[in-house]
Amino acid sequence: MRFPFFSRPAPAAVQPPVADGGTLLETTGLTKSYAGADGELPVLSGIDLTVRAGEIVALLGRSGSGKSTLLRCLAGLLPPSSGTVRYRGTPLTGANPGTALVFQTFALLPWLTVRQNVELGLEARGVPPRERARAADQAIDLIGLAGFENAYPKELSGGMRQRVGFARALVVEPDVLMMDEPFSALDVLTAENLRGELMELWDSGQFPTRAVVLVTHNIEEAVLMADRIVVLGSRPYGTIRETVEVDLERPRDRDSADFDELVDRVYRIMTGRPKDGRPAARPDAERTDPDRPDQDRTERRTLATTPLPSASVDGLSGLAEMIAHRDGRCDLADLADELGLDIDDMLPQVDALDLLGFAEIHGDDLLLTGDGTAFAHADVQDSRALFAGAALDVPLVRLIANSLSGAPGAAVRAGFFRDLLAHHYTSEQIDRQLETATDWGRYAGLFGYDAGRREYRLEEPETGR
Incomplete structure (x- = not known):
């Protein structure tokens, strides 16, 4: 279900709809490098990733694994060093018209009201003032900020400021909403509440976006929200270590055995253990005495x-x-x-x-x-x-x-x-x-x-x- 926010649709909205399961975003052989003393230092290497309509994909990895870099390549904010990023089958040559980004920091303009901050994306797309004000008010109401349209960021709590960020991203009805650790700057209770409300909107069919890509460093958050968890390794550079399908029904029960098992499985992947949970092969793997010195x-x-x-x-x-x-x-x-x-x-x-x-x-x-x-x-x-x-x-x-x-x-x-x-x-x-x-x-x-x-x-x- 999409919002009738404004009569002049955003560029992504005029394209034919993609059925659930259809490909919205994909990367092939994506590599991203930065300049180093010996030339290029790879941050990402050989990334093959597909984002489909109707799913939430979590990018999970240790600090330095290239999660945020990959997200920005998908959004067209960073060009790949090699490989391709395609949106609806077309290679990106600039900013991705079908995505909107929610940042870890609130990234609001302090001199603008809530409504004016939400309208920024619509203004950039040339939407007339009356239409964008109406669209912004609907997005503000959806995200739980009704009554704060004329407030300034300094008047809002951290959770409410992040709600403004969500409303600003959703109002343009992107095909893919991209979130870069959006809850990490919030206290635990506020983050839990906002996370829960977003999942309720997603499950209700009222979310004005076809897919979500979430960067997170929280394993439970990934298992709680995602349909698919892409675990990135970071040694010596970011590669996809493993992809985990999350088949749990929503709303998900944190106390269930299945939830715990998925969390444990992701921990095993993050610590470099193979799928069966046994320690990775080492030259001294056959020894049984943990106190024997590792001579190699x-x-x-x-x-x-x-x-x-x-x-x-x-x-x-x-x-x-x-x-x-x-x-x-x-x-x-x-x-x-x-x-x-x-x-x-x-x-x-x-x-x-x-x-x-x-x-x-x-x-x-x-x-x-x-x-x-x-x-x-x-x-x-x-x-x-x-x-x-x-x-x-x-x-x-x-x-x-x-x-x-x-x-x-x-x-x-x-x-x-x-x-x-x-x-x-x-x-x-x-x-x-x-x-x-x-x-x-x-x-x-x-x-x-x-x-x-x-x-x-x-x-x-x-x-x-």
């Missing part, structure tokens, strides 16, 4: 293949202690739900424990190793000693420590390491990795860092471990 760990890891997760020592230490209090083993999805954490909060800590050899993932569970158990129970000095031994197995930390050549007072500029990392990572990724490496190396007593000089130094013996 250092040899298999390089700067290019081992990006540091954004995890502080305090954060991963806290997670290790929580697991230790649960007899050294916990279900990832249950722990995340108990702590109220999303994947961007939880998985970097999990990755850090795994990278340091303090924990391993088996199926749905995170298990502490012998070293991890010792780390969780150690006092401060023993904890630093254990951490130092583990951190030297991490390529970037080891590189910084070795570059100081074992001479007290030696110094190496941070720019040297930035240049090395620039061959493999974007500037933003480099910032995050050096921040993590600095935190880990300082805690371990392997080196110090002078922020003013932007250089790493080997600490004098009395300031070390």
Whole structure:
């Protein structure tokens, strides 16, 4: 059911309708790269994706997997480096006329009223003032903002401001509504309420759009809303790791066993486990003793293949202690739900424990190793000693420590390491990795860092471990 918002239809509306299941958007071999020290650094590679009428597609992945980049390529806001994006079978050469975007931030013009903000898209399409005011009022009423037409953004709560963003997107009746983490800036209760109201509209047939593409970092949100979840991997660049069909009837019951199983399945995919839930194949996969040292760990890891997760020592230490209090083993999805954490909060800590050899993932569970158990129970000095031994197995930390050549007072500029990392990572990724490496190396007593000089130094013996 489409809204009779205005007599002069939007460009997407004049095209023949696409039946449910018909293709609205598709990508073939989509690659997106940005400039790096050695040329182009790929962010997305080989993306084949189809968005069909009548479905909600969730793009789910860790931070840095290219979710938002893919969304902007679908909207025609970013051109692909190679491959194609097609809307209704026609390759895009600019902004996609059949899409509208809702941002994570509210992106409202503060000097305009609610009605004027909602009218912006219609004004850009040349809709006469009286018609666009009528259309805006209908969209405002639909999204639950009736009575606030003449209010300014500063008078509205965060949830109400995001409603304005939804109304502004829906009023142009796009074929595909694109949402880039639209609930992440809201408090939990407001997000839950707005999410529920949107799903009620979608299920009622009153939603003035044929499909939805949702970028999210919340696994439960994806299972709750989507008909299909596209999980993106991020190492070394964004690819489609797996697509999960969600066959649960709406409204979906978060407490059902089927819902829990889907959440667990997506967690297994996000942590790199195969569909059957067994740990991924490793050179030492046949061993049964989790305390045996992984002798090939250092040899298999390089700067290019081992990006540091954004995890502080305090954060991963806290997670290790929580697991230790649960007899050294916990279900990832249950722990995340108990702590109220999303994947961007939880998985970097999990990755850090795994990278340091303090924990391993088996199926749905995170298990502490012998070293991890010792780390969780150690006092401060023993904890630093254990951490130092583990951190030297991490390529970037080891590189910084070795570059100081074992001479007290030696110094190496941070720019040297930035240049090395620039061959493999974007500037933003480099910032995050050096921040993590600095935190880990300082805690371990392997080196110090002078922020003013932007250089790493080997600490004098009395300031070390």
